Amino acid sequence: MNIFYPIQLLSDFLTYSVFKIAPKSLLASSVNFFIYDTTKIFILLIVIIFVVSVIRAYLPPEKIRVILSRKNKYIGNIFASLLGIITPFCSCSAIPLFLGFIEAGVPLGTTFSFLVASPMINEVALILLLGMFGWKIAFIYIVSGLIISILSGIIISKMKVKDLVEPFVYQNTLEARDTNLPKMAKKEIFTYAKDYTLDILKSIWIYVVIGIAVGALIHGYVPADFLAQYAGSNKWYAVPIAVLIGIPLYSNAAGVIPLVSVLTEKGVSMGTTLAFMMSITALSLPEFMILKKVMKVKLILIFATVVGIGILLTGYLFNFVLG
Amino acid sequence: MKIEVIGSGCKKCMMLYELTKEAVNDLGLGSNVLYSTDVNKIISMGLISSPVLTVDDKPILVGILPSKNKLKEIISSSL
Numbered sequence: 001m002n003i004f005y006p007i008q009l010l011s012d013f014l015t016y017s018v019f020k021i022a023p024k025s026l027l028a029s030s031v032n033f034f035i036y037d038t039t040k041i042f043i044l045l046i047v048i049i050f051v052v053s054v055i056r057a058y059l060p061p062e063k064i065r066v067i068l069s070r071k072n073k074y075i076g077n078i079f080a081s082l083l084g085i086i087t088p089f090c091s092c093s094a095i096p097l098f099l100g101f102i103e104a105g106v107p108l109g110t111t112f113s114f115l116v117a118s119p120m121i122n123e124v125a126l127i128l129l130l131g132m133f134g135w136k137i138a139f140i141y142i143v144s145g146l147i148i149s150i151l152s153g154i155i156i157s158k159m160k161v162k163d164l165v166e167p168f169v170y171q172n173t174l175e176a177r178d179t180n181l182p183k184m185a186k187k188e189i190f191t192y193a194k195d196y197t198l199d200i201l202k203s204i205w206i207y208v209v210i211g212i213a214v215g216a217l218i219h220g221y222v223p224a225d226f227l228a229q230y231a232g233s234n235k236w237y238a239v240p241i242a243v244l245i246g247i248p249l250y251s252n253a254a255g256v257i258p259l260v261s262v263l264t265e266k267g268v269s270m271g272t273t274l275a276f277m278m279s280i281t282a283l284s285l286p287e288f289m290i291l292k293k294v295m296k297v298k299l300i301l302i303f304a305t306v307v308g309i310g311i312l313l314t315g316y317l318f319n320f321v322l323g
Numbered sequence: 324m325k326i327e328v329i330g331s332g333c334k335k336c337m338m339l340y341e342l343t344k345e346a347v348n349d350l351g352l353g354s355n356v357l358y359s360t361d362v363n364k365i366i367s368m369g370l371i372s373s374p375v376l377t378v379d380d381k382p383i384l385v386g387i388l389p390s391k392n393k394l395k396e397i398i399s400s401s402l
Contacts (some may be wrong), residue, residue: 060385061371092333092373096362100371195389247340290331 109157
């Protein structure tokens with residue numbers, strides 16, 4: 001049984017009994033879709049962000065770097081990518097994180113694996129994927145994201161790019177120090193998780209609602225498969241265009257995913273959709289600008305290219321496999 | 324007493340700085356709130372998140388932007 005069935009009942013009740021919209025009309029279909037999706041997504045957001053924040057309170061980036069500084073290269077890349085899942089990525093922290101990782105002796109390739117995984121596989125994107133596309137697509141996204149971040153880190157470490165990092169980064173290479181983090185009691189952790197959840201909701205709800213609303217309109221009024229002629233799986237240029245469009249869109253990922261799910265319904269192929277979402281989350285223009293403080297432009301380009309190629313291949317692969 | 328917000332110059336850091344000034348004012352502490360974008364200070368405290376709020380060079384808040392009330396609580400309990 002679909003665990004979201006009660007939400008369907010609620011949206012049917014609101015659409016047909018409270019708003020009294022004629023069943024089977026386009027308006028009914030759009031309104032029903034909107035109520036169902038927003039309710040489902042917000043329930044998922046509240047539950048999952050809360051759980052992730054609790055885990056996060058026990059495993060802040062400061063502790064993660066201690067773990068990573070003790071791992072050898074390949075294991076380090078895998079750990080970095082896995083730990084990246086639960087770490088939120090705020091471009092505010094990109095610089096201290098980069099400096100702190102290198103300082104603690106975390107290899108450059110491992111640091112890059114983390115820099116790719118942390119924004120790409122984040123809980124908000126995952127919840128939206130889960131809510132709009134189902135668990136299979138969310139799972140494919142996580143696994144491909146992990147593979148891309150692990151391999152990108154390994155490839156970059158093979159490229160001998162150490163001299164492309166600004167020299168001052170290596171100035172104070174020390175053993176991983178004890179962290180100076182303010183301690184949190186159990187009760188505080190729950191308050192923190194609650195505050196954090198509300199915080200995230202406050203900053204993304206409007207994008208989610210607008211995204212779903214536009215999606216609902218398209219859902220009701222645009223014929224299915226309308227976009228297949230432009231962006232179906234047989235169009236080779238759809239994937240690179242999706243990746244390019246995704247680069248400047250980072251801050252609005254929350255609104256883009258609901259929108260994208262409707263584009264998929266109207267004929268954009270799944271591989272293209274996955275590539276688009278990965279590009280939105282992993283390739284971010286503002287983050288690149290910030291990274292300029294600690295590395296040469298050439299290294300940022302290498303980083304973006306390696307990750308970009310990984311995303312392109314993922315897009316083509318799933319267009320091929322899923323049709 | 325030295326109260327300082329250290330960040331990489333991002334929006335969240337600026338917001339924490341403004342909020343801290345308000346909180347310190349509301350608490351009637353009368354101290355100046357300093358703002359620094361020297362990321363090395365964060366690193367040398369063993370931290371890698373931004374922004375950081377310190378009281379007398381001791382970090383009391385790391386990487387989050389709390390509500391004003393919560394912030395007042397944190398500041399007064401660290402005095």
